Amino acid sequence: MNYNRFLVLFCCLSLSENVLAQLPPIFDQARAQTAQSEATVRRFLSPVKILWSTGSIARSDQLLKPGNGQADLSGKGVCSLKSGATDKPSLLLDFGKELHGGLQLVTGQWKVSKPITVRIRFGESASEAMADIEPKQNATNDHAIRDMTVQVPWLGKLEIGNTGFRFVRIDLVDPDTELLLKEVRAIFTFRDIPYTGSFRCSDTLLNKIWATGAYTVHLNMQDYLWDGIKRDRLVWVGDMHPEVSTINAVFGYNDVVPKSLDLARDITPLPGWMNGISTYSMWWILIQRDWYLHNGNLDYLKQQKTYLVGLLNQLIQKIDEKNSEKLDGTRFLDWPSSENAKGIHAGLQSMMVLSLDAGADLCRILNDPETARKCDAAVARLKQYVPDPNKSKQGAALLALSGLVPAQTANKDVLAVDGAQNFSTFYGYYMLQAKAKAGDYKGALANIRQFWGGMLALGATTFWEDFNLDWVKNAGRIDELVPEGKKDIHGDCGAYCYVGFRHSLAHGWASGPTPWLTEHVLGISVVEPGCKAIKVQPHLEDLTFAEGSFPTPYGVVKVKHTKRPNGTIQSDISGPKEVRIIR
Incomplete structure (x- = not known):
């Protein structure tokens, strides 16, 4: 087929069913429509700073200038990296803030038209981008590849990477070689949606905290609602609750929420627990209640009825003769509380009350009074038994929110003790909510400034998977190479599944102050669906x-x-x- 005939054929694709039937699957119309409906867009960002370099490098400042993504023959404005037999040049780029996406390299015209080998390392901190994959500080390629060796073309373009990052290190691998780089740009992949919610007050730190929480969740609104853009690129239903609260306060309706809720439902046939965790199935119920309250979509809620009723009946069976929860599956609230069995038990008892209360409300809306009655009766039983939170701020917060313990008592005895010590990024939201229920708005604002402000003081542009105030002592910032004698807040800290550099620095479950400030400082709460x-x-x-x-x-x-x-x-x-x- 000659070129002109191919053009005619291609232009007629939408008109001729016979032609469509003869084409390979890549031209399938339904698949093309699916591709066109993808929610994310791509933008290209130049680095804002060269944080470090070594070896023979010339004109590196050219990489900070805006590019056009096109190789050309002019030879102007290119950065040169020259290696010898043993000495290899490297540089570390800072893109200014946490991003989701990859990297675009546009190359120049070096002497021999053959590819050149480079090593690319992405990092959420400067020190992560400088790290090798080794056990000491736990730099990994889990979930997303952050450390790779690739070949870049002569006088061309290469796009690589799909991860969360702010920093990129580039090493020239080949010896006795000159690499010419015209551009190195971040490929920023995100949902191009407006921030219709907003917050501003007389405290600039609180303003920055609100915006950082919003941006953290925005980055995680990818194909589905993830919890982390570097690691935990998964739909964790419990982690979704603070994220959805943030979406309700900042963006309003977005289809990533029902899409993710439905995925969790469809891959978890009863009697399974979502993500293998009983509380995560209960968070699904609470998200459904909150989502309906904000959006009022009864048709969507009706689609959940069969699964919801089955799940509620399953939960009701998990109460023993002493009116105590007897939940199986993984017994989990969050990681920092995971070794406090009594605190977890208090939290699970409270979650049963919260989710069955919400389930009763939803069943009344869905015209199922029988299941609503069962839920009410189960809640009445559960309220006859009140576990000890064992000093767990997670457990105490849920006891207060469920009404099992007066909020003022939980706040005085547990939540207000030692300020934001023993707060957590995920359950910090519920600790703040419980303090608000106790009327301790002053204490909650102090906790927000100390805990979430503590991450910003260390260079964060998004909120982290976890944070512990004990880590701060003598710690360096994430946007600098760690000075001699300082602790690496990223590589040297962390626990459980997030030791060292495996620790995600952009985790949506940490966004709780954003909806909290909207609800309690602005004072906005929804009271009718x-x-x-x-x-x-x-x-x-x-x-x-x-x-x-x-x-x-x-x-x-x-x-x-x-x-x-x-x-x-x-x-x-x-x-x-x-x-x-x-x-």
């Missing part, structure tokens, strides 16, 4: 003002709260006519 009624009750504490917006299915609600000299608050609120505002 589909945001048909919203209550606004701000708590400014030491702030002089707070303002922001909140997405609803009908448009954006805007609020501004200003503290008067006498301590009272002036509130200006506006929103769509379909949304009833309760003050």
Whole structure:
């Protein structure tokens, strides 16, 4: 077939069924439509800084300039890396903030038209990008390849990588070679969606914390709602709860949420537990309740009825004659509490109450009064037995939120002890929620500043899989090479499954302050499904003002709260006519 005939054929693909039937599968129309509907986009970003270099390198500052992704014959504006017999040049690039995606290298015209071998290392911290894969600090290629040796073409372009990173190290591997790099750009892959929710107040640290939580979740909104963009690129249902709370406060409806909830349901036939963890199936119920409350999509909720009712009946069977939970599967709240069996038991008892309460509400909406009655009866039984949290802030928070223990008691005896010590990135959200229920907004704001602000003080641009205030002592920043005598906060710290560099520095479950600040400082809470009624009750504490917006299915609600000299608050609120505002 000559070239002109091929063009005619290609232009007629959408018109001729006979032609379509003769083409190979790559031209299948349904598959092409699927490809066109992918949610993510790609943007190209140049590095903002060369953090380190060694060896013979010239014109490296050219790599900081915006590029066009096109090799050319001009020979202008190219960075030269020259190796000798044993000396090999390397450089470390900083792209300024955590990104999801890969790397594009555009090359120049060196003397011999053959590929050149380079080693590429991605890192969420500067020290991770400098690390080898070895056991000492646990740098890995788990879930996503961050350390690879590849060949780059002569006068061409190579795109590699699919991970979470901020830093990239490039090493010239071949000896006695000159590598010419016209451009090295990050391929930033993300959902191009507006931040319709917003938050701003008189404390710039809180503003940065709100935005960082929002951005952390945004990065994890990929094909599905992941928990981490470097490691744990999976749908972990419990981890989704704070993420979905953030999505509700920042983005409003996004199809990544029901898509991920449905995946978890479809790959977990009952009596299995989602992700093998009983609490994660219970978090699925709580997310369904919250998602319906914010979006009001009854048709979607009806699609969950069969599975939901089966799961609720399964949970009801997990109560013994002493009215105590007897859950099987992995007994897990979060990693920092995983060695406190009594604390976990208190948390599981509380999660049973929370999820069965939510299930009863959903069943009444779904016109299933019989299952709702069973759930109510089970909750009444569970409330007759109150476990000891054993000083676990995770367990105490859930006891307070479920009403098994007065929130003021849980806060005084456990949550408020030693400030943000023994907080965790995942369950910190529920600790903050319990403190709000106890009326301790001042203490919660102090915890946010100390704990999540502590990550920002170490150079974070996204919130981490875990963080421990004990790690901070004598620790270097993640955006610098660790100075002599300092601890590497990334490579030297971590625990459980996230020891050393395996530790994810962009984990969506750590975003809790974002929805918390919207709910309790801006004071916005949804009280009728589909945001048909919203209550606004701000708590400014030491702030002089707070303002922001909140997405609803009908448009954006805007609020501004200003503290008067006498301590009272002036509130200006506006929103769509379909949304009833309760003050």
